[in-house]
Amino acid sequence: MIVIMKQNATKEQVNAVIKRVKEEGLEVHLSEGKEQTIIGLVGDTEKMIDVPFRGFDGVSDTVRITSSYKLTSREFHPTDTVVDVDGLKIGGEENFVTMAGPCSIEGLDQIMECARIAKAGGATVLRGGAFKPRTSPYAFQGLEEEGLKYIRQAADKFDMKVITEVMDEANLELVAKYTDILQIGARNMQNFKLLTAVGKTGLPVALKRGISGTIDEWLNAAEYIAAQGNQKVIFVERGIRTYETATRNTLDLSAVPVIQKLSHFPIIVDPSHGVGVWDYVTPMAVAGIASGASGMIVEIHPNPSQAWSDGQQSLNEKRYMNMMEQIHVMEKAMKEVKLIREKI
Amino acid sequence: MIVIMKQNATKEQVNAVIKRVKEEGLEVHLSEGKEQTIIGLVGDTEKMIDVPFRGFDGVSDTVRITSSYKLTSREFHPTDTVVDVDGLKIGGEENFVTMAGPCSIEGLDQIMECARIAKAGGATVLRGGAFKPRTSPYAFQGLEEEGLKYIRQAADKFDMKVITEVMDEANLELVAKYTDILQIGARNMQNFKLLTAVGKTGLPVALKRGISGTIDEWLNAAEYIAAQGNQKVIFVERGIRTYETATRNTLDLSAVPVIQKLSHFPIIVDPSHGVGVWDYVTPMAVAGIASGASGMIVEIHPNPSQAWSDGQQSLNEKRYMNMMEQIHVMEKAMKEVKLIREKI
Amino acid sequence: MIVIMKQNATKEQVNAVIKRVKEEGLEVHLSEGKEQTIIGLVGDTEKMIDVPFRGFDGVSDTVRITSSYKLTSREFHPTDTVVDVDGLKIGGEENFVTMAGPCSIEGLDQIMECARIAKAGGATVLRGGAFKPRTSPYAFQGLEEEGLKYIRQAADKFDMKVITEVMDEANLELVAKYTDILQIGARNMQNFKLLTAVGKTGLPVALKRGISGTIDEWLNAAEYIAAQGNQKVIFVERGIRTYETATRNTLDLSAVPVIQKLSHFPIIVDPSHGVGVWDYVTPMAVAGIASGASGMIVEIHPNPSQAWSDGQQSLNEKRYMNMMEQIHVMEKAMKEVKLIREKI
Amino acid sequence: MIVIMKQNATKEQVNAVIKRVKEEGLEVHLSEGKEQTIIGLVGDTEKMIDVPFRGFDGVSDTVRITSSYKLTSREFHPTDTVVDVDGLKIGGEENFVTMAGPCSIEGLDQIMECARIAKAGGATVLRGGAFKPRTSPYAFQGLEEEGLKYIRQAADKFDMKVITEVMDEANLELVAKYTDILQIGARNMQNFKLLTAVGKTGLPVALKRGISGTIDEWLNAAEYIAAQGNQKVIFVERGIRTYETATRNTLDLSAVPVIQKLSHFPIIVDPSHGVGVWDYVTPMAVAGIASGASGMIVEIHPNPSQAWSDGQQSLNEKRYMNMMEQIHVMEKAMKEVKLIREKI
Incomplete structure (x- = not known):
């Protein structure tokens, strides 16, 4: 899961996101580009799907990398189930x-x-x-x-x-x-x-x-x-x-x-x-x-x-x-x- | 409920609809215009809602006149329920x-x-x-x-x-x-x-x-x-x-x-x-x-x-x-x- | 085209529709059933498509019988165009x-x-x-x-x-x-x-x-x-x-x-x-x-x-x-x- | 703009994206997390909106950070236009x-x-x-x-x-x-x-x-x-x-x-x-x-x-x-x- 900050997000807003992530025992991977700051979540991101980052000040969007279904996914079971x-x-x-x-x-x-x-x-x-x-x-x-x-x-x-x-x-x-x-x-x-x-x-x-x-x-x-x-x-x-x-x-x-x-x-x-x-x-x-x-x-x-x-x-x-x-x-x-x- | 026949519907097709209506004990009110024949159903039309007239040959469309909900409708209870x-x-x-x-x-x-x-x-x-x-x-x-x-x-x-x-x-x-x-x-x-x-x-x-x-x-x-x-x-x-x-x-x-x-x-x-x-x-x-x-x-x-x-x-x-x-x-x-x- | 009146439509409301139809030089085919009155339009109904019958008091619905496209329709040209x-x-x-x-x-x-x-x-x-x-x-x-x-x-x-x-x-x-x-x-x-x-x-x-x-x-x-x-x-x-x-x-x-x-x-x-x-x-x-x-x-x-x-x-x-x-x-x-x- | 790679994306697939970005004269900001690799684009990203990264092997998704409209946006003109x-x-x-x-x-x-x-x-x-x-x-x-x-x-x-x-x-x-x-x-x-x-x-x-x-x-x-x-x-x-x-x-x-x-x-x-x-x-x-x-x-x-x-x-x-x-x-x-x- 990654959290994408708005272009004009302040340092405080970035920190508020990081703080919230760490409260749940996960780590962050911070990527501060010229245009935007991106915060990658590292750890059991499943715990984070209900955290309302989109309601946080300074946050532009969140993107899930992994699907919420596991046993149903082709990755879990690469061949066709009969x-x-x-x-x-x-x-x-x-x-x-x-x-x-x-x-x-x-x-x-x-x-x-x-x-x-x-x-x-x-x-x-x-x-x-x-x-x-x-x-x-x-x-x-x-x-x-x-x-x-x-x-x-x-x-x-x-x-x-x-x-x-x-x-x-x-x-x-x-x-x-x-x-x-x-x-x-x-x-x-x-x-x-x-x-x-x-x-x-x-x-x-x-x-x-x-x-x-x-x-x-x-x-x-x-x-x-x-x-x-x-x-x-x-x-x-x-x-x-x-x-x-x-x-x-x-x-x-x-x-x-x-x-x-x-x-x-x-x-x-x-x-x-x-x-x-x-x-x-x-x-x-x-x-x-x-x-x-x-x-x-x-x-x-x-x-x-x-x-x-x-x-x-x-x-x-x-x-x-x-x-x-x-x-x-x-x-x-x-x-x-x-x-x-x-x-x- | 009314059944609207296609413009080129045959007499037999019209009769097939009428026959089906009468099987359920309802009467019909037939309106044969120049452009189209319309068959109005008279009686307990609620019994007819599952009859698939739209699948009958020669039928163009059916129109419900009455709603299927009764107790919920404004007609049943004209004033606001508090x-x-x-x-x-x-x-x-x-x-x-x-x-x-x-x-x-x-x-x-x-x-x-x-x-x-x-x-x-x-x-x-x-x-x-x-x-x-x-x-x-x-x-x-x-x-x-x-x-x-x-x-x-x-x-x-x-x-x-x-x-x-x-x-x-x-x-x-x-x-x-x-x-x-x-x-x-x-x-x-x-x-x-x-x-x-x-x-x-x-x-x-x-x-x-x-x-x-x-x-x-x-x-x-x-x-x-x-x-x-x-x-x-x-x-x-x-x-x-x-x-x-x-x-x-x-x-x-x-x-x-x-x-x-x-x-x-x-x-x-x-x-x-x-x-x-x-x-x-x-x-x-x-x-x-x-x-x-x-x-x-x-x-x-x-x-x-x-x-x-x-x-x-x-x-x-x-x-x-x-x-x-x-x-x-x-x-x-x-x-x-x-x-x-x-x-x- | 047919105009379907509401169940409780008054005689005056029915007449208002008929009057409007006749103003355009068309005739009506009136079907007064027990449940509802249906008014069929006879003549060049194409002239009537812009008449806002659905806004008339007492009108429940209107139904077009004929499509507004002609040259494009299968009726006009029954075989496939190549x-x-x-x-x-x-x-x-x-x-x-x-x-x-x-x-x-x-x-x-x-x-x-x-x-x-x-x-x-x-x-x-x-x-x-x-x-x-x-x-x-x-x-x-x-x-x-x-x-x-x-x-x-x-x-x-x-x-x-x-x-x-x-x-x-x-x-x-x-x-x-x-x-x-x-x-x-x-x-x-x-x-x-x-x-x-x-x-x-x-x-x-x-x-x-x-x-x-x-x-x-x-x-x-x-x-x-x-x-x-x-x-x-x-x-x-x-x-x-x-x-x-x-x-x-x-x-x-x-x-x-x-x-x-x-x-x-x-x-x-x-x-x-x-x-x-x-x-x-x-x-x-x-x-x-x-x-x-x-x-x-x-x-x-x-x-x-x-x-x-x-x-x-x-x-x-x-x-x-x-x-x-x-x-x-x-x-x-x-x-x-x-x-x-x-x-x- | 960021490009999010699939979890199992190979080094070659990541490099293909980077190569394509550099061809247009932009730079990348690479973020290699445990779960996923994210590639941030740095420079005139407007040139990149037509590049079909989603069709590249190993790419999971792309996310635009900036909107494609500029003069219309509130950022361009913070007060209401009268x-x-x-x-x-x-x-x-x-x-x-x-x-x-x-x-x-x-x-x-x-x-x-x-x-x-x-x-x-x-x-x-x-x-x-x-x-x-x-x-x-x-x-x-x-x-x-x-x-x-x-x-x-x-x-x-x-x-x-x-x-x-x-x-x-x-x-x-x-x-x-x-x-x-x-x-x-x-x-x-x-x-x-x-x-x-x-x-x-x-x-x-x-x-x-x-x-x-x-x-x-x-x-x-x-x-x-x-x-x-x-x-x-x-x-x-x-x-x-x-x-x-x-x-x-x-x-x-x-x-x-x-x-x-x-x-x-x-x-x-x-x-x-x-x-x-x-x-x-x-x-x-x-x-x-x-x-x-x-x-x-x-x-x-x-x-x-x-x-x-x-x-x-x-x-x-x-x-x-x-x-x-x-x-x-x-x-x-x-x-x-x-x-x-x-x-x-």
């Missing part, structure tokens, strides 16, 4: 995964039919919500435990894994009983108590990016999970909130190479929430694979016009099967692309 | 409130000293966090119950009320034992389980706007609380996330008149989080009162350079006392302004 | 184009070397700025006419086309003398006088999306060009401004399918400005092609560390050649993908 | 200004009536557009020179100054003939050719903040004007583009104290464009004055429902007169507030 979901591998060079299913579990028949379609297209993980975070308290909130039972049954029948959202600590034990992957929704990316709790379960966690989460916050959210000894984090890019209204969110595919540079955990994309209308889901799924993502999670429904939620962004069977055909072409192409990339 | 905190009134024409205190409770002496300063300036509510949501898992997370005891003690000594954040349902009972107002932080604005839980306590709830919460989402979040029979909601505008980095957030003061038009619950402003550096706090507090807010919540610290968190945005005693002198001028001016406004 | 740049085809099913070159033209040797590299990798259009829009008045502003001569010379030698930015009407004639494609920069997307002027030249125009331009504004900007009888517009997605700082901008690849649905003009992507650091350029170029774009524009430099501008986002020869190898794999894959897409 | 518009003073301690008038000049009668109303309420500058930047090419584009003649005539009759927008260099001479203050619209904040041209006129320039302009870009835009020897810049905060749709833009009142800290030029606010609907204009005008602004610019119309543009955000006579009564209370209160502020 998350093992009971034998299913996510991440690493050649392990593309497709997770598919409805927004909400609506009944046993519906989720069974979704599982059949999902599997037929090549998905290996079945998604579906039993607890739904809804903007309005009067909207459908999910079938809860009943729904969890149905999705487990459907996944088992088609030899798939289950991913479903856990919204609060109170229901964590219940959800964990039925699912293979715990999903943390966008609204909970910084629900730190919940992150700590899912970290403790040791189960794989799919961590959605917050509605307006920065990549730095997202990496720190993963750190809450990893700090509990859980190294099974999967990042899910699902679009961020911007001023543009032509799409529901703005799917930030550049997050894929950025996360891959900064962290060793795999990242997948969610084109359904990213765009919010079904006609744009397929092109963005294809682009998502091409951005280098380790897979995707997509909403399907046997009859989208009857869906209880998110119907406008769900693919029907025909569209999903067609998309998956494209995805397989893209997965093949990406293997070739990666070989070329390695030559440099 | 929230009574054990005798202290917040909201309505002349009840300006100032809540002041440190970001974190750091110890008994610190919170006592904060209470003394806060009260001297005219604040009637003492703020201070015992559970702190922090971006990094390695940052200070609060003194927890110990902190709650200290703030209660300090407030009692200076005859003030307490406001403090509750981060999760698990600690709600504990926090409720010590506080007069429950604060829901920005990261939890859409933690729907928590909103429901605080709604059930019947305690006054200060609901911060989410980091990128829309006003519509915020009103719906309040509805989660009100739907539990709790009519003691206080909105807190604390700045939204934008591209601008000169300030920590962008304090959206226009939210004050917008909320006042759409809802009957009072709104106060938080200039400290809104700007994030102490030199801009005072002008924005003054502007906040002038925007028509019912009060403010502000961070102070006896010695900001030693604060354990948010020191760069905390006011010291001298600056706080000076600001409060300005605030009192503004409160007087706003009474005059409101009298003028009533003439129209 | 822009012909002196024999080079951009747009349509199989015409991928790569435009490559330095940010600024720095001299004859530099642009010659850039042309050699660009051509070797497969680019057919040479980019390079002679007039540079710079945030600071003290930064390098371009070689002006001298630069234009150099880029023309370099492109001719390697049998390439030229694309270069025109910043103002005053220099339009000069720039048009040397270039094949006129580039409108992001800061000028809504410089309406300039759009009209480039429209009049009849030359192909590459129209960059504004720094925070909505897709609707972008389509209307194209309409300014098309309204002059110029049907040679190429959209360039170059990233939008969001709160995220890990990348220079947020490259919005979903703009590709959205534009393709709403307009017949081709769209290409600019990964260099989209991400702003060279290590992310290649993955986003690959993803851009996979999103369905008709090509890309990319910054290269023989020696990025010596570049006079944008060096941190420029690819050197080795990286560019490697990227182009990946791009060619992707172009082949996309042909296959499009064949699959047509089956539905 | 802009003299032919005797009318804008800026400084007690010179509140109100500029009022219609969005568009629609005819002589309309602008005369606007001038009468504006003056009656206390405005001293008459606003009105003769050249209108419109999203659609088919919307009303202004009366051009005819409109300029009308506004001059109206202002002269009521002894007011004129402010009107200039959209391009081609019409600058024409506009300058009729106006006292040249307005640069939001879409032209970074039209650098136009900024340079208006700088050369020596006339006062009201520089609106760009639709998504950062404060840093805005200060640099002012620098383009000031660099021509024109020290008569007035900043106009008019709202920025965010995700929120309840208001047309988000009026960023914190820009007022930020600009006042960083620059000596006055800043006024535009609540009309800031919120976009007339019912929120008055509270935001009042809050704007309370934020410390030197005045405001507001849209009025004798009959908003007949306005040719921006009618929904224009105040009628009664509302404007009522607002100005509130503004005068606020101006008085702010004098008191400033006296209190000086005590610290």
Whole structure:
């Protein structure tokens, strides 16, 4: 960490900073240039992140050199982490995964039919919500435990894994009983108590990016999970909130190479929430694979016009099967692309 | 609710929409103009909000006529709600409130000293966090119950009320034992389980706007609380996330008149989080009162350079006392302004 | 266009709207439902877009049914427009184009070397700025006419086309003398006088999306060009401004399918400005092609560390050649993908 | 300027940076700490802003110490600049200004009536557009020179100054003939050719903040004007583009104290464009004055429902007169507030 003084900072102002640093048992490395004085902090700088140097007189700026996340960072673990979901591998060079299913579990028949379609297209993980975070308290909130039972049954029948959202600590034990992957929704990316709790379960966690989460916050959210000894984090890019209204969110595919540079955990994309209308889901799924993502999670429904939620962004069977055909072409192409990339 | 068809929509497409509406037991009011066909829904349209008409062929757009929040809306309760905190009134024409205190409770002496300063300036509510949501898992997370005891003690000594954040349902009972107002932080604005839980306590709830919460989402979040029979909601505008980095957030003061038009619950402003550096706090507090807010919540610290968190945005005693002198001028001016406004 | 009245709108308020509509010679189609009254406008609604119905008492909202752009819309011209740049085809099913070159033209040797590299990798259009829009008045502003001569010379030698930015009407004639494609920069997307002027030249125009331009504004900007009888517009997605700082901008690849649905003009992507650091350029170029774009524009430099501008986002020869190898794999894959897409 | 190396940067990487710095004739001040190496640049660092150090291997970040704007900065000119518009003073301690008038000049009668109303309420500058930047090419584009003649005539009759927008260099001479203050619209904040041209006129320039302009870009835009020897810049905060749709833009009142800290030029606010609907204009005008602004610019119309543009955000006579009564209370209160502020 370094503290940059203003050009006209006085000797007293510089000393006030140094004094504060030494109070915490750290040393300083002073660099007095012509234009500015820079104070480098030497020692356990983690103790200093809450010291409000920017509020000190004469201070222009502070710069962190090291990231606040450790276990999540690529430096800590230089090779790609492959998350093992009971034998299913996510991440690493050649392990593309497709997770598919409805927004909400609506009944046993519906989720069974979704599982059949999902599997037929090549998905290996079945998604579906039993607890739904809804903007309005009067909207459908999910079938809860009943729904969890149905999705487990459907996944088992088609030899798939289950991913479903856990919204609060109170229901964590219940959800964990039925699912293979715990999903943390966008609204909970910084629900730190919940992150700590899912970290403790040791189960794989799919961590959605917050509605307006920065990549730095997202990496720190993963750190809450990893700090509990859980190294099974999967990042899910699902679009961020911007001023543009032509799409529901703005799917930030550049997050894929950025996360891959900064962290060793795999990242997948969610084109359904990213765009919010079904006609744009397929092109963005294809682009998502091409951005280098380790897979995707997509909403399907046997009859989208009857869906209880998110119907406008769900693919029907025909569209999903067609998309998956494209995805397989893209997965093949990406293997070739990666070989070329390695030559440099 | 109305469904607007595309200009070239076919008869079959129109009929598909009508059929779907009737399946739910509603009626339609069809308006076939030259340029477009519009389908008005008649009956309990609340049942229809999850029907994905925008995904139907031939549909151009849907428009909600009624808001999804009811108890929170000005139509439901045309006069201002005055929230009574054990005798202290917040909201309505002349009840300006100032809540002041440190970001974190750091110890008994610190919170006592904060209470003394806060009260001297005219604040009637003492703020201070015992559970702190922090971006990094390695940052200070609060003194927890110990902190709650200290703030209660300090407030009692200076005859003030307490406001403090509750981060999760698990600690709600504990926090409720010590506080007069429950604060829901920005990261939890859409933690729907928590909103429901605080709604059930019947305690006054200060609901911060989410980091990128829309006003519509915020009103719906309040509805989660009100739907539990709790009519003691206080909105807190604390700045939204934008591209601008000169300030920590962008304090959206226009939210004050917008909320006042759409809802009957009072709104106060938080200039400290809104700007994030102490030199801009005072002008924005003054502007906040002038925007028509019912009060403010502000961070102070006896010695900001030693604060354990948010020191760069905390006011010291001298600056706080000076600001409060300005605030009192503004409160007087706003009474005059409101009298003028009533003439129209 | 329709005007939606509030639920409690009075007869007088409805009549005031109707009166205003009739003043302009249009008719109304009145739909009085139980919940709300809706007024459909019949006739030349274009005349009504400036009437401030939302400021009328009793009005809840207005909804446009038709877009304000006409010549740019897919309805006006259902098949893809292929822009012909002196024999080079951009747009349509199989015409991928790569435009490559330095940010600024720095001299004859530099642009010659850039042309050699660009051509070797497969680019057919040479980019390079002679007039540079710079945030600071003290930064390098371009070689002006001298630069234009150099880029023309370099492109001719390697049998390439030229694309270069025109910043103002005053220099339009000069720039048009040397270039094949006129580039409108992001800061000028809504410089309406300039759009009209480039429209009049009849030359192909590459129209960059504004720094925070909505897709609707972008389509209307194209309409300014098309309204002059110029049907040679190429959209360039170059990233939008969001709160995220890990990348220079947020490259919005979903703009590709959205534009393709709403307009017949081709769209290409600019990964260099989209991400702003060279290590992310290649993955986003690959993803851009996979999103369905008709090509890309990319910054290269023989020696990025010596570049006079944008060096941190420029690819050197080795990286560019490697990227182009990946791009060619992707172009082949996309042909296959499009064949699959047509089956539905 | 300082260059911060990564923790694992090699000696060679450090040397590459130093070599590049010395090539430009600058010296380095090397600070090799335990955690990181920092390279301070000594000399004319302005030459280095285009050197892409962030693209160099081993470089973590670069930090500018000095701002790129000079003449605009508070350091260059520590006291407030008072802009003299032919005797009318804008800026400084007690010179509140109100500029009022219609969005568009629609005819002589309309602008005369606007001038009468504006003056009656206390405005001293008459606003009105003769050249209108419109999203659609088919919307009303202004009366051009005819409109300029009308506004001059109206202002002269009521002894007011004129402010009107200039959209391009081609019409600058024409506009300058009729106006006292040249307005640069939001879409032209970074039209650098136009900024340079208006700088050369020596006339006062009201520089609106760009639709998504950062404060840093805005200060640099002012620098383009000031660099021509024109020290008569007035900043106009008019709202920025965010995700929120309840208001047309988000009026960023914190820009007022930020600009006042960083620059000596006055800043006024535009609540009309800031919120976009007339019912929120008055509270935001009042809050704007309370934020410390030197005045405001507001849209009025004798009959908003007949306005040719921006009618929904224009105040009628009664509302404007009522607002100005509130503004005068606020101006008085702010004098008191400033006296209190000086005590610290």
